[in-house]
Amino acid sequence: xRFMIEAKGISKVYQDGTEALREVCFEVPEGESCSIIGPSxxxxxxxxxxxxxILKPTSGKALIEGNEVVSPSRKVALILQDYGLFxxxxxxxxxxxxxxxxxxxxxxxxEIVLPLLDDLDLKDFANHYPKQLSGGMQQRVGFARxxxxxxxxxxxxxxxxxxxxxxxxxxxxxxLSLWKHKGLTMLLVTHNIEEAVFLGREIIVLSPRPxxxxxxxxxxxxxxxxxxxTEDFFDKCREVRQSIEDGAT
Amino acid sequence: xxxxxxxxxRWSYLIAGLLLIVLWQAMSFLLNSIALPTPxxxxxxxxxxxxxxxxxxxxxxxxxxxxxxxxxxxxxxxLGLISYKKGADKIITPFIYLLYPIPHIVLLPLIILLFxxxxxxxVILIAIIVFFQILVTTRxxxxxxxxxxxxxxxxxxxxxxxxxxxxxxxACLPKILTALRISIGTAIxxxxxxxxxxxxxxxxxxxxxxxxxxxxxxxYAAIVAMALLGFCLYVMLERVxxxxxxxxxx
Ligand SMILES: Nc1ncnc2c1ncn2[C@@H]1O[C@H](COP(=O)(O)OP(=O)(O)OP(=O)(O)O)[C@@H](O)[C@H]1O
Ligand SMILES: [Mg+2]
Numbered sequence: 001x002r003f004m005i006e007a008k009g010i011s012k013v014y015q016d017g018t019e020a021l022r023e024v025c026f027e028v029p030e031g032e033s034c035s036i037i038g039p040s041x042x043x044x045x046x047x048x049x050x051x052x053x054i055l056k057p058t059s060g061k062a063l064i065e066g067n068e069v070v071s072p073s074r075k076v077a078l079i080l081q082d083y084g085l086f087x088x089x090x091x092x093x094x095x096x097x098x099x100x101x102x103x104x105x106x107x108x109x110x111e112i113v114l115p116l117l118d119d120l121d122l123k124d125f126a127n128h129y130p131k132q133l134s135g136g137m138q139q140r141v142g143f144a145r146x147x148x149x150x151x152x153x154x155x156x157x158x159x160x161x162x163x164x165x166x167x168x169x170x171x172x173x174x175x176l177s178l179w180k181h182k183g184l185t186m187l188l189v190t191h192n193i194e195e196a197v198f199l200g201r202e203i204i205v206l207s208p209r210p211x212x213x214x215x216x217x218x219x220x221x222x223x224x225x226x227x228x229x230t231e232d233f234f235d236k237c238r239e240v241r242q243s244i245e246d247g248a249t
Numbered sequence: 250x251x252x253x254x255x256x257x258x259r260w261s262y263l264i265a266g267l268l269l270i271v272l273w274q275a276m277s278f279l280l281n282s283i284a285l286p287t288p289x290x291x292x293x294x295x296x297x298x299x300x301x302x303x304x305x306x307x308x309x310x311x312x313x314x315x316x317x318x319x320x321x322x323x324x325x326x327x328l329g330l331i332s333y334k335k336g337a338d339k340i341i342t343p344f345i346y347l348l349y350p351i352p353h354i355v356l357l358p359l360i361i362l363l364f365x366x367x368x369x370x371x372v373i374l375i376a377i378i379v380f381f382q383i384l385v386t387t388r389x390x391x392x393x394x395x396x397x398x399x400x401x402x403x404x405x406x407x408x409x410x411x412x413x414x415x416x417x418x419x420a421c422l423p424k425i426l427t428a429l430r431i432s433i434g435t436a437i438x439x440x441x442x443x444x445x446x447x448x449x450x451x452x453x454x455x456x457x458x459x460x461x462x463x464x465x466x467x468x469y470a471a472i473v474a475m476a477l478l479g480f481c482l483y484v485m486l487e488r489v490x491x492x493x494x495x496x497x498x499x
Binding site: 072076080098 | 400406411494
């Protein structure tokens with residue numbers, strides 16, 4: 001087993017002196033999924049930005065396949081909760097933008113983007129602007145944009161948190177099947193305990209700011225839609241909730 | 250009968266125009282002075298002016314305003330856009346705050362000293378005044394761009410140039426166009442000022458000249474031409490805005 005993602009003692013202190021993260025260590029094997037949960041402001045977004053190569057840690061290292069992350073990696077796709085989509089670009093333009101940056105021609109871009117929009121039920125909306133779509137559809141565009149780049153790692157910052165419960169569950173199922181069938185490694189930040197347990201083989205619980213790892217909950221039975229209704233699922237939720245409370249004291 | 254929005258707009262312009270003419274007619278009837286001729290008199294003056302040299306004056310004025318605005322845009326927009334970076338903004342802001350409140354029209358003697366008394370000075374004065382209006386608005390828009398847009402773009406593998414092209418510029422464009430629209434009014438006011446001396450060309454000259462001759466129909470013909478110039482610029486700008494900022498209007 002090799003590690004796809006490794007956090008080696010990552011600390012982050014912002015210029016204004018705000019200490020966001022302290023000595024965060026964890027690793028995620030290839031093809032595994034990992035949820036990160038913790039109180040607001042504990043540095044979750046900062047941690048994801050570090051793995052996306054957008055932010056530099058103050059000390060410690062973020063590794064991807066053993067290599068230190070110094071700039072945005074082609075292997076990683078980042079999905080944000082809001083504002084990820086550009087309101088001034090159509091659905092098609094949003095999804096194909098990353099490919100454009102990677103030097104794909106117009107024809108190649110079409111060959112990748114159109115089937116992907118089809119898969120995600122967005123085909124009829126290719127020429128719409130984000131604000132013409134529902135929240136759930138917008139987030140699917142966000143997924144399409146990430147998937148267009150054929151990444152090995154999906155890094156997600158509360159991707160579903162602004163959606164209603166039903167849409168949210170549908171997209172959780174979508175993420176689950178994505179993980180199972182595409183062999184992606186996933187790093188998911190969420191505020192929602194059930195979501196963390198439903199989607200993460202491991203759940204990393206962070207303390208209040210500065211974020212430190214309080215506990216890593218193993219969650220072996222993850223992987224089926226049905227898991228939501230099992231006793232084990234509820235046990236894990238309880239365990240995670242308890243760890244969050246422990247971390248806060 | 251469903252009407253297209255464009256058609257609706259055309260009608261509302263027409264009705265507003267007619268109303269203003271009616272109002273004008275009523276005013277000139279009430280005032281009963283040669284200083285406010287009737288619309289029809291002015292209409293004839295416009296026609297005979299067109300046979301004469303009204304059009305060439307109009308074109309000279311249009312060119313001065315056009316070049317002035319273009320010059321201002323080409324400097325103010327890039328300078329405003331780099332303010333999305335906190336560091337650049339810190340350097341630019343003091344200059345803006347110190348220079349913006351000056352009534353720039355007082356710079357005229359300096360401008361004439363530097364650029365002579367010809368068209369260049371006129372264009373530059375228009376440009377300076379409009380420059381600040383566009384700069385201030387563009388900078389405010391650039392500062393308020395959510396960093397999440399920029400992070401999203403960078404994570405897709407964007408370069409610095411891509412950030413300007415795909416986030417900073419399009420995000421600020423609606424504000425830039427609004428600033429531009431406000432600037433048209435300012436630019437034409439400044440145009441009148443710079444054309445009222447040291448030139449024998451342009452609508453401003455025409456206005457001052459017919460005024461001194463007490464030729465009121467010609468005076469108003471020139472005013473009408475100036476209003477039309479502004480109106481055409483507004484309409485053109487609105488076209489452009491609907492084209493390039495389609496996402497705002499959906
Ligand atoms: N650019 C910045 N400069 C200074 N401080 C910052 C900056 N970005 C974030 N912080 C601070 O760092 C801490 C962690 O922020 P971060 O956004 O990573 O938290 P988070 O866990 O994602 O919070 P939330 O759950 O609310 O999204 C916060 O206290 C925040 O105020
Ligand atoms: Mg966050």
